[in-house]
Amino acid sequence: MKLLVINGPNLNMLGIREKHLYGADTYETLVQLIEDTAKRLDAEVEIFQSNHEGALVDKIQEAYGNIDGIVINPAAYTHTSVAILDALKAVSIPAAEVHITDVSKREEFRRISYAGMACQAHFIGLGLQGYVKAMEYIVENCKK
Ligand code: DQA
Numbered sequence: 001m002k003l004l005v006i007n008g009p010n011l012n013m014l015g016i017r018e019k020h021l022y023g024a025d026t027y028e029t030l031v032q033l034i035e036d037t038a039k040r041l042d043a044e045v046e047i048f049q050s051n052h053e054g055a056l057v058d059k060i061q062e063a064y065g066n067i068d069g070i071v072i073n074p075a076a077y078t079h080t081s082v083a084i085l086d087a088l089k090a091v092s093i094p095a096a097e098v099h100i101t102d103v104s105k106r107e108e109f110r111r112i113s114y115a116g117m118a119c120q121a122h123f124i125g126l127g128l129q130g131y132v133k134a135m136e137y138i139v140e141n142c143k144k
């Protein structure tokens with residue numbers, strides 16, 4: 001089982017950005033957590049972060065034929081990007097959406113998730129543990 005974990009804009013600033021919302025753990029800590037989880041689940045993992053919408057779309061397209069499951073936190077592009085939604089639909093690889101914070105309890109504009117419409121599971125407001133739960137979900141439910 002090959003997993004792709006995708007993080008969108010500003011998630012590389014974890015541990016620096018709005019700590020009262022996103023916590024003090026850094027992006028490097030998140031990467032380590034994802035790698036440890038993949039090892040425990042006996043899965044291969046590729047981890048990708050970009051601040052650019054097109055780079056995220058390119059990465060999803062590249063996954064076609066190469067990746068069995070996607071875990072994605074599109075960050076701010078969650079609420080704006082039809083392109084990321086279309087890319088996820090185009091490759092139709094099983095996908096799980098993650099948000100560190102509970103986007104349903106924040107500003108109104110964070111309530112819509114375009115990418116989420118192409119995801120079969122959603123792990124919202126669980127902090128970094130959301131990535132662990134999403135990876136477990138994909139490995140348990142999308143075995144090839
Ligand atoms: C986020 C929530 C988004 O609304 C925000 O733009 C982010 C992070 C989260 O993980 O809680 O950058 O996706």
